[in-house]
Amino acid sequence: MRDDNVGDKMNIKELTNKYIMNTYGRFDLALVKGDGVTLFDENGKSYIDFASGIAVNNLGYNNKVINSAIMEQLGKLIHVSNYFYTEPQGLLAEKLCRNSFADKVFFCNSGTESVEGAIKLARIFAKKFSKKGHKIITMQNSFHGRTFGALSATGQQKYHNGFEPLLEGFTYVKFNDITDIENLVKSQEYCAVIVEPIQGEGGVNIAGKDYIKRLRELTFKNDILLIFDEVQVGLGRTGKLFAYMNFDVEPDIMTLAKPLAGGLPIGAVLAKDEVAGAFEPGNHASTFGGGPLVLAAANAFFDEIMKDGFLDDVLQKGDYISLKLNDLKAEFPKLIKDIRTIGLISAIEFYDLKARDIAIKLIENGFLTTAVQDKVLRLTPPLIIAKNEIDLIINAVSLVLKNIT
Ligand SMILES: Cc1ncc(COP(=O)(O)O)c(C=O)c1O
Known part of the structure; x- marks a missing residue:
């Protein structure tokens, strides 16, 4: 046993820096507690959260409904394998299907895994039914995850660097531009198109309605599957239950x-029966996916966002933040290049300022945000954020920008 420095108690940051692999550009902040939309650091200082993890904590922190669902399930059953039936899994699958285009669900543990599942489903559907090739059209500037399939589907070189060769069979085309796709879909080589209707990590780039509609027409006509990655923007973030509902x-x-599970790890692949039917026992699986504890939390989360008025409220607050952010742009026309917002996901794009520098200044002022691209600051508050809390961050950004000029 190694006993270097035993007894020399290290603080949270020292422990992390010494023992955790250096894959995250962390802010100099250790968080210990959360309540509602507020997080607290180790010294008790509070922060209003405009990040929600990375668009995870949509109902904020210490949510009583999520907590009691977890506590109740904890006393019953945490885990059994997927060789057996469990109630929370079936119940959530039913809710997701009844409220979406889908007929069937596969549960896994993360966004990247859900993309892997979607890629595998698209490929086996092509092999068995559409008789198309294995290739997939994907978008420049997209983000789909860190495992090799999802990483290969991701259209940003910075995530690929050092890890090539990637999985073969992905063709990157310009996002929100149908030109290249019009030609590619004619080839028998392609079985699917994968797109985020709103690119989250790419900088909150919102696809045009006409583009998405044309994409649907083209894929339909050519017997190619259309995959929407709603890992970041699904489940109420845009003010609609699913982002695709903004595009008809x-x-x-x-x-x-x-x-989906109120902060516990989960992923899901949803599909229509005709497509899901390509999977048969043994084709795809997960040890933990759909486990009863996580699914109990997910059922509670889903019931909350489905309550009367919840999504309307998100829409209203989305309109409000949009108005306020555009006022901010008018106040700082030389610093802010663009505002992009839909529901409660927003981007402030700067001309020259580094988004991370602004995020650090905002932390000093008690607000958490995320820098998604070099010059894009993203706001994804919990969906329970209040209008007066939106006012507070707008004032804080204004203050930070004033101090820069
Ligand atoms: C659109 C999208 N897809 C997939 C992922 C990957 O999700 P995870 O980090 O849970 O694997 C993300 C994560 O940011 C995402 O935004």
């Missing part, structure tokens, strides 16, 4: 994850 089209496959 339905995908063939949809991936979900982040907020």
